[in-house]
Amino acid sequence: MVGVPVIVLAGFLGAGKTTLLNHLLRTGSGTRIGVVVNDFGAVNIDAMAVAGQVDAMVSLAGGCVCCVTDEGGLDDVLGKLTGAVDVIVVEASGIAEPQAVAQQVLGSADPSVEYGGLVEVVDVVEFAATRVRHPELDKHLRVADLVVLNKVDRVDAAALAEVFAVVTELAEGAAIVTTEHGRLDPGLLFDRRERPKSAQLSFDDLEDHSDHVHALYQSISFESDEPMHPERLVEFLDGRPEGVFRIKGYVHFGQPERYELQVVGGFLRLRRARWGRAEPRRTSLVVIGVDMSDIEEQLVSCVGEGDERAMFAVHRHTEA
Structure with missing residues (x-):
């Protein structure tokens, strides 16, 4: 829940x-x-x-x-x-x-x-x-x-x-x-x-603030049908770039369960969740923050199969 x-x-x-x-x-x-x-x-x-x-x-x-x-x-x-x-x-x-x-x-x-x-x-x-x-x-x-x-x-x-x-x-x-x-x-x-x-965190439909000094933050969406490598993703999350405020969504590790991810500032949590019966198994994340020019490239580098032993890195941040 x-x-x-x-x-x-x-x-x-x-x-x-x-x-x-x-x-x-x-x-x-x-x-x-x-x-x-x-x-x-x-x-x-x-x-x-x-x-x-x-x-x-x-x-x-x-x-x-x-x-x-x-x-x-x-x-x-x-x-x-x-x-x-x-x-x-x-x-x-x-x-x-x-x-x-x-x-x-x-x-x-x-x-x-x-x-x-x-x-x-x-x-x-x-x-x-x-x-x-x-x-x-x-x-x-x-x-x-x-x-x-x-x-x-x-x-x-x-x-x-x-x-x-x-x-x-x-x-x-x-x-x-x-x-x-x-x-x-x-x-x-x-x-x-x-x-x-599917668009609850998108800023595309917000009022145009491009001429305001506070228009510094942005939202980046990331999706992958290939599983994420557990150790590489956790390494990215533990050392997430400066300026990242929120990350949320679901992660596909190639496991029977999907993992719900919530990051707020320095707080990181993963929860196991079931896939929907007709739901495609994919990773869908939204990252919100400032100065995130290479976030997508860093997430792409986290794509890849990992074995069961690699999942220990994920379990450290997963709620029982």
């Missing part, structure tokens, strides 16, 4: 998390989005800003979601949403520890949810000052799966290039995109339910 993806949305106060979240809610194209809003304070301002646009919401006022450490933890909150939505976004408070929130999702015992990635929103205008006030920002960037440089319309090209260079070094290969007013395309984070299954 494929779980509901849970995306952790983090960033320091004023970075633009709620603006970005509201944009996702307005442009989700039929996707049912559940939100866990975590506002540190007695009056939940973020929840008030989001209310009315969301399909399902649970509010955690008066404390950080990373401090929900009782037995069950975040599972109890997520369980209230999973039956009604297609994706869940946890908007962490500006002083939350995003890695702790992501670890709660990754450690969830609820089979109806799965990790959807840690998104760190950065205010490029206040980036240098924020690093001084909150030196832990460097650590947050190191564990992020996707970094969103927001408010790029408020800095010149030289200033943006300087921030981009520092973030690229700190984020250690994470995908980085730039936005104005939090206008991040939802297709980078989750599948749009109104699309046919």
Whole structure:
């Protein structure tokens, strides 16, 4: 069973998390989005800003979601949403520890949810000052799966290039995109339910953003009727190129089962699944990220028969 993806949305106060979240809610194209809003304070301002646009919401006022450490933890909150939505976004408070929130999702015992990635929103205008006030920002960037440089319309090209260079070094290969007013395309984070299954991750039908600074990411589809070599594919996945944010689809290893592949940032998981009765046995993958000029060539090099012993490399990443 494929779980509901849970995306952790983090960033320091004023970075633009709620603006970005509201944009996702307005442009989700039929996707049912559940939100866990975590506002540190007695009056939940973020929840008030989001209310009315969301399909399902649970509010955690008066404390950080990373401090929900009782037995069950975040599972109890997520369980209230999973039956009604297609994706869940946890908007962490500006002083939350995003890695702790992501670890709660990754450690969830609820089979109806799965990790959807840690998104760190950065205010490029206040980036240098924020690093001084909150030196832990460097650590947050190191564990992020996707970094969103927001408010790029408020800095010149030289200033943006300087921030981009520092973030690229700190984020250690994470995908980085730039936005104005939090206008991040939802297709980078989750599948749009109104699309046919065969094209649910395609960007071909999106609005043309080619003249925008944030039009840096792309989607690559890969298919092969020949089996993939287990060791070569796992080597590619373990050392996946910088800028790759998501990989998902099904892999044909020449085995009786097909393998469902999910990659989000540094998270990698394979699941065994049955082939449909009339379903052709082939590998079908979609890769999303930035600067992926040679991804197809690298995947082509992974095509090839492997013996049963080579499957041990796959089993290391396969859920029992």
